[in-house]
Amino acid sequence: MKFALSPEQEAFAASLDSLLSTQDCDAATRAWASGDHGPGLKIWRRLADQGVAALTTPAHRGGLAEEDGTGATTVDAVLAFEVLGRFCPPGPWTDSAVLPCLLDDEILASTAAGETLVSLAFPPHVPFALDADIADARFLVDGARLRGFAPGTPLASLDPSRHLFEPVPGDELGPALDPARAFDLGALLTAAQLLGAGRGLLEMSVAHAGQRRQYGREIGRFQAVKHLLAEVATALELARPLLHGAAVTADPADVSAAKVACGDAAHLAARTALQVHGAIGYTAEHPLGLRLTRVRALTTAWGTPAVHRHRVLAAIAP
Amino acid sequence: MDLDLDEAARQFRGEAREWLAAHVPRSPLPSFDTAEGFAAHREWEAALADAHWSVVSWPREYGGRDASLLEWVLFEEEYYAAGAPGRVNQNGIFMLAPTLFSHGTPEQLARILPKMARAEEVWAQAWSEPEAGSDIAALRSTATPADGGWLLNGQKTWSSRAAFADRAFGLFRSDPESARHHGLTYLMADLRAPGVTVRPIPQLDGEPGFAEIFFDDVFVPDADVIGTPGNGWRVAMTTANNERGLSLRSPGRFLAAADRLVSLWSSAGRPESTAARVADAWIGARAYQLYTFGTVTRLASGAELGPESSVNKLFWSHLDVALHETALDLLGPSAELRGPWTDGWLFSLAGPIYGGTDQIQRTIVAERLLGLPKGDR
Ligand SMILES: Cc1cc2nc3c(=O)[nH]c(=O)nc-3n(C[C@H](O)[C@H](O)[C@H](O)COP(=O)(O)OP(=O)(O)OC[C@H]3O[C@@H](n4cnc5c(N)ncnc54)[C@H](O)[C@@H]3O)c2cc1C
Numbered sequence: 001m002k003f004a005l006s007p008e009q010e011a012f013a014a015s016l017d018s019l020l021s022t023q024d025c026d027a028a029t030r031a032w033a034s035g036d037h038g039p040g041l042k043i044w045r046r047l048a049d050q051g052v053a054a055l056t057t058p059a060h061r062g063g064l065a066e067e068d069g070t071g072a073t074t075v076d077a078v079l080a081f082e083v084l085g086r087f088c089p090p091g092p093w094t095d096s097a098v099l100p101c102l103l104d105d106e107i108l109a110s111t112a113a114g115e116t117l118v119s120l121a122f123p124p125h126v127p128f129a130l131d132a133d134i135a136d137a138r139f140l141v142d143g144a145r146l147r148g149f150a151p152g153t154p155l156a157s158l159d160p161s162r163h164l165f166e167p168v169p170g171d172e173l174g175p176a177l178d179p180a181r182a183f184d185l186g187a188l189l190t191a192a193q194l195l196g197a198g199r200g201l202l203e204m205s206v207a208h209a210g211q212r213r214q215y216g217r218e219i220g221r222f223q224a225v226k227h228l229l230a231e232v233a234t235a236l237e238l239a240r241p242l243l244h245g246a247a248v249t250a251d252p253a254d255v256s257a258a259k260v261a262c263g264d265a266a267h268l269a270a271r272t273a274l275q276v277h278g279a280i281g282y283t284a285e286h287p288l289g290l291r292l293t294r295v296r297a298l299t300t301a302w303g304t305p306a307v308h309r310h311r312v313l314a315a316i317a318p
Numbered sequence: 319m320d321l322d323l324d325e326a327a328r329q330f331r332g333e334a335r336e337w338l339a340a341h342v343p344r345s346p347l348p349s350f351d352t353a354e355g356f357a358a359h360r361e362w363e364a365a366l367a368d369a370h371w372s373v374v375s376w377p378r379e380y381g382g383r384d385a386s387l388l389e390w391v392l393f394e395e396e397y398y399a400a401g402a403p404g405r406v407n408q409n410g411i412f413m414l415a416p417t418l419f420s421h422g423t424p425e426q427l428a429r430i431l432p433k434m435a436r437a438e439e440v441w442a443q444a445w446s447e448p449e450a451g452s453d454i455a456a457l458r459s460t461a462t463p464a465d466g467g468w469l470l471n472g473q474k475t476w477s478s479r480a481a482f483a484d485r486a487f488g489l490f491r492s493d494p495e496s497a498r499h500h501g502l503t504y505l506m507a508d509l510r511a512p513g514v515t516v517r518p519i520p521q522l523d524g525e526p527g528f529a530e531i532f533f534d535d536v537f538v539p540d541a542d543v544i545g546t547p548g549n550g551w552r553v554a555m556t557t558a559n560n561e562r563g564l565s566l567r568s569p570g571r572f573l574a575a576a577d578r579l580v581s582l583w584s585s586a587g588r589p590e591s592t593a594a595r596v597a598d599a600w601i602g603a604r605a606y607q608l609y610t611f612g613t614v615t616r617l618a619s620g621a622e623l624g625p626e627s628s629v630n631k632l633f634w635s636h637l638d639v640a641l642h643e644t645a646l647d648l649l650g651p652s653a654e655l656r657g658p659w660t661d662g663w664l665f666s667l668a669g670p671i672y673g674g675t676d677q678i679q680r681t682i683v684a685e686r687l688l689g690l691p692k693g694d695r
Binding site: 001002003004005006009073075202206209210217218220221222223225226227229230231233234237238239241242244245247248249254257260261305306309310312313316317 | 319320321322323324327388580581583584588593594596597598600601602604605606608609611612614615616619626629632633677679680681683684685687688689690691692693694
């Protein structure tokens with residue numbers, strides 16, 4: 001047993017991290033929110049060049065995913081989505097990543113290359129389709145079948161960079177490959193983004209607490225502030241092994257446990273970040289809000305905490 | 319990254335499971351906080367030791383079976399899953415022994431460990447003092463050089479198992495001029511030596527779970543200094559990390575408790591009112607298990623336990639209380655009747671206090687892990 005990232009995995013995550021730190025993700029997110037997709041799509045393509053869009057696509061469809069024991073694993077996908085969560089760039093990343101679980105088709109090659117954006121509706125737990133207006137391909141998982149859909153009524157998310165649409169069911173396309181696996185992967189990658197966002201929020205908070213001064217000293221010297229942040233660190237530290245463990249075992253109970261724990265930890269990180277920042281964090285100019293609203297939106301995306309807790313119980317208390 | 323056990327580890331686990339199934343006492347032993355229970359636990363520990371299951375990760379020469387850290391974790395899972403008794407000598411096995419492995423002499427290892435493994439000598443941790451709790455460096459009891467050793471004076475308190483234990487380990491101020499972390503010496507003492515008085519203190523459940531220890535010119539030979547005189551603080555940090563970290567609270571305890579909670583919930587008709595909390599208890603135990611697998615992997619590749627053992631302690635101390643409170647809420651009116659869940663609940667309440675309170679752990683995490691500026695103590 002080796003329950004630790006390999007040096008290659010660490011390096012992969014670090015390279016994505018440094019790539020995104022040179023992009024202005026916050027500006028791209030704001031532009032996306034106001035309907036200008038240009039900067040966000042540029043980041044989408046930069047990440048696709050690094051293979052991020054190909055991690056879950058099998059090699060015979062032009063992707064990087066493991067076939068016969070070589071290539072990218074679910075752990076690699078999770079690492080990439082943690083980094084996405086940390087920087088919060090916009091776009092339907094999860095939808096594209098689960099598509100290979102639903103069909104085996106030529107479209108996967110262009111998805112893996114980052115040329116095709118996918119929007120997915122997966123009722124009942126994913127009832128609204130993200131970015132369906134600009135997606136090149138739209139799929140609705142209808143029980144065991146796959147359909148196309150048209151974007152219906154637009155719905156305003158509390159995260160203004162998430163453009164949601166009611167799906168209007170279209171033509172039937174055939175049986176869905178493995179909907180159960182698709183849902184698990186979507187939940188897992190959402191958990192990864194939540195964890196990443198939580199870590200990003202903790203880092204912002206630590207930096208702020210080390211520099212903002214009140215009563216003649218940095219607020220980070222006050223125990224009341226320290227202890228809040230230590231609780232966040234503890235929650236995140238213990239959520240991460242669940243996430244990575246679920247990526248290894250692919251067990252539905254582990255996936256749900258990860259979704260619950262990453263969501264709870266990220267929520268704690270977001271609430272604490274706002275408290276530690278004070279009013280500056282409550283302003284629209286500050287990047288904190290981008291992450292705070294993303295965390296709240298992702299908490300109920302791909303299965304609410306209640307749904308996932310019940311999945312855990314169904315598995316452990318038969 | 320994988321969670322696969324190799325053949326050897328699987329076989330090790332199978333052997334442990336088989337032995338425990340055949341040997342764990344059918345009815346629970348009386349509490350080790352009673353004279354009768356203490357004697358029963360010594361017998362159980364001797365049986366464990368005879369079969370080389372009492373200290374699996376130690377070298378064979380001291381009574382262990384040279385098991386890897388991973389195998390130790392697997393053993394603990396099996397141990398608690400089998401419903402085996404708590405370890406009466408846990409202060410010795412999980413705190414003093416790792417300290418001796420890091421700082422002890424070969425003579426000390428050979429003299430102390432085999433008896434510890436069999437619970438022929440049960441150890442108490444004599445750290446806290448009436449005026450030094452969280453601020454352990456404020457301790458006042460002294461060690462004064464004497465012919466061939468040291469004379470101990472002063473008072474320790476809240477010492478678990480000291481009411482019935484044989485020996486104790488702790489810090490003493492050996493340089494009266496020194497302040498705080500300097501001039502401290504880490505010593506072992508015989509609790510039956512002339513000049514020692516032990517006064518048992520009943521805990522919330524009424525049993526004498528800990529005790530005060532008074533030292534009045536108690537002689538301790540040089541051979542019972544761990545590390546070098548004056549260097550006790552550094553030695554003590556090894557013990558502290560072990561207390562908060564892996565060893566005292568193996569994930570096996572919480573996995574077994576979470577499984578019992580899930581069964582309780584199922585047999586109570588799966589009430590919706592506690593569903594989320596039951597799920598969270600299982601999620602917490604699973605998180606802690608996987609976190610431990612990560613720690614084991616890092617330690618096996620040469621890393622050392624650092625401030626993340628405070629993260630550990632914060633996590634399990636919360637988890638243990640929440641898990642037991644959920645069980646009591648589930649039990650409804652019968653929750654107030656004495657039984658394993660009420661005993662477990664009372665014990666869980668001490669978790670956020672002993673081994674450094676949760677406030678102290680949060681400060682450590684904030685300063686050493688997150689790098690926040692040091693503030694007032
Ligand atoms: C069941 C049990 C078993 C124990 N077993 C042992 C044993 O075997 N051997 C042994 O030596 N000791 C033992 N202890 C003692 C234990 O280690 C101490 O209780 C603990 O270190 C706290 O010290 P204190 O009780 O003096 O509390 P205090 O230090 O007086 O603290 C009281 C409160 O103030 C808070 N506080 C203190 N300082 C700070 C600070 N700087 N910042 C924020 N908050 C602060 C604490 O968190 C706590 O909430 C045991 C305790 C219990 C409950």
